[in-house]
Amino acid sequence: MHRAQAVAGFQRAFGYAPTLVAQAPGRVNLIGEHTDYNDGFVMPVAIEFATWSAIAPRPDRRLLVFAGNKSEKLEIHLDSPGTPLQKHWGDYVRGVAVELEKDGFHLRGADLWFAGNVPDGAGVSSSAALEMSVGTALLANSGIPIDRIRLAKAGQRAEHHYAGTKCGIMDQFISANGKAGHALMLDCRSLQFQLLPIPDTLSLVICDTGVKHQLAGGEYNIRRAQCEEGVETLKHVLPEIRALRDVTSAAFETHAHRLPDVVRRRCRHVILENDRVAQFAEALKHHDLPALGKLMAASHNSLRDDYEVSCIELDTMVACARRAPGVVGARMTGGGFGGCTVNLVHTDKAAEFQASVASAYHTATGHHARLFLSAAAPGAGVVV
Numbered sequence: 115m116h117r118a119q120a121v122a123g124f125q126r127a128f129g130y131a132p133t134l135v136a137q138a139p140g141r142v143n144l145i146g147e148h149t150d151y152n153d154g155f156v157m158p159v160a161i162e163f164a165t166w167s168a169i170a171p172r173p174d175r176r177l178l179v180f181a182g183n184k185s186e187k188l189e190i191h192l193d194s195p196g197t198p199l200q201k202h203w204g205d206y207v208r209g210v211a212v213e214l215e216k217d218g219f220h221l222r223g224a225d226l227w228f229a230g231n232v233p234d235g236a237g238v239s240s241s242a243a244l245e246m247s248v249g250t251a252l253l254a255n256s257g258i259p260i261d262r263i264r265l266a267k268a269g270q271r272a273e274h275h276y277a278g279t280k281c282g283i284m285d286q287f288i289s290a291n292g293k294a295g296h297a298l299m300l301d302c303r304s305l306q307f308q309l310l311p312i313p314d315t316l317s318l319v320i321c322d323t324g325v326k327h328q329l330a331g332g333e334y335n336i337r338r339a340q341c342e343e344g345v346e347t348l349k350h351v352l353p354e355i356r357a358l359r360d361v362t363s364a365a366f367e368t369h370a371h372r373l374p375d376v377v378r379r380r381c382r383h384v385i386l387e388n389d390r391v392a393q394f395a396e397a398l399k400h401h402d403l404p405a406l407g408k409l410m411a412a413s414h415n416s417l418r419d420d421y422e423v424s425c426i427e428l429d430t431m432v433a434c435a436r437r438a439p440g441v442v443g444a445r446m447t448g449g450g451f452g453g454c455t456v457n458l459v460h461t462d463k464a465a466e467f468q469a470s471v472a473s474a475y476h477t478a479t480g481h482h483a484r485l486f487l488s489a490a491a492p493g494a495g496v497v498v
């Protein structure tokens with residue numbers, strides 16, 4: 115999608131030209147899964163699929179919103195924005211506007227058009243892309259400089275209060291702060307981050323299993339609660355801990371027997387996954403490709419066996435990738451229960467890799483996988 119398409123879309127919806135255009139990307143996560151809400155570490159990458167917003171100010175405090183992909187309209191009054199949890203795309207727009215205002219940003223009314231090409235429901239953060247795109251447009255339209263951290267936090271609160279998912283900060287943060295050619299290693303407690311270059315010789319291939327199991331939302335919140343239960347129990351012997359992020363693998367070994375089996379396995383995943391993120395960063399810095407592959411495999415296996423958020427289709431897709439030409443590493447990415455895998459692949463073999471995975475996955479499951487090739491893309495911003 116291009117700026118010109120966003121301008122044309124706005125023009126068709128409102129009959130005049132927008133004053134500015136913003137975009138924000140979806141993401142994949144290379145490693146560090148289900149660690150963000152445990153104050154841990156993640157390593158996401160912004161992708162070349164984005165939501166675009168075109169906007170112009172209105173003299174009143176109304177937002178007239180046009181969803182280009184659906185050809186649907188909605189009116190939101192900033193002084194009485196309406197109730198959350200309507201299970202509608204408007205929740206994300208309303209949520210981000212309300213949360214920005216609660217944070218002290220006074221927004222102008224606007225005519226707002228948005229559309230994008232982030233695959234929906236595939237676990238690559240189409241909702242974060244929408245929140246960050248609309249949030250960037252609303253702030254810029256109000257003449258307010260973009261504070262990417264406050265914007266990401268407003269998007270996360272919009273998910274909690276308006277969409278009903280108790281997500282961590284990863285998706286909004288990478289959508290707001292991604293950098294072309296780089297992965298972003300984020301400390302989800304301090305929100306300090308490091309940008310790590312991805313070697314030019316490697317490509318990201320995203321493989322969509324084409325399935326999304328219904329239990330995803332409920333199970334996500336259950337995993338969160340199990341991690342919190344683990345922290346409460348471990349606090350009896352490790353009183354200084356606030357989150358699983360504070361538990362070293364050595365301390366965990368000593369005290370794990372205090373936890374019920376399921377909680378113990380959930381905690382083990384999170385604690386070892388945090389270590390893997392640090393090791394992955396080192397491997398990336400030293401171009402140690404075998405180490406990258408091993409860490410991605412260990413992450414996937416842990417999500418499958420200890421955290422139990424994988425599914426047969428994700429496991430099959432990863433198995434197909436591990437046998438395909440050019441693969442460096444493969445694992446499920448995002449919340450799980452369907453959605454996508456992320457694959458690091460030698461660029462000169464990317465086409466062969468995709469053909470091999472698509473055919474093997476179809477033979478094994480009968481499903482047609484959608485495969486996407488992406489470079490690491492820039493984060494949200496106004497597009498001139």
Ligand code: GLA
Pocket residue numbers: 146147148149150151281282283284285448449450
């Ligand atoms: C979803 C959430 C993120 C994160 C991942 C799992 O994408 O939105 O905050 O918890 O799942 O790593």
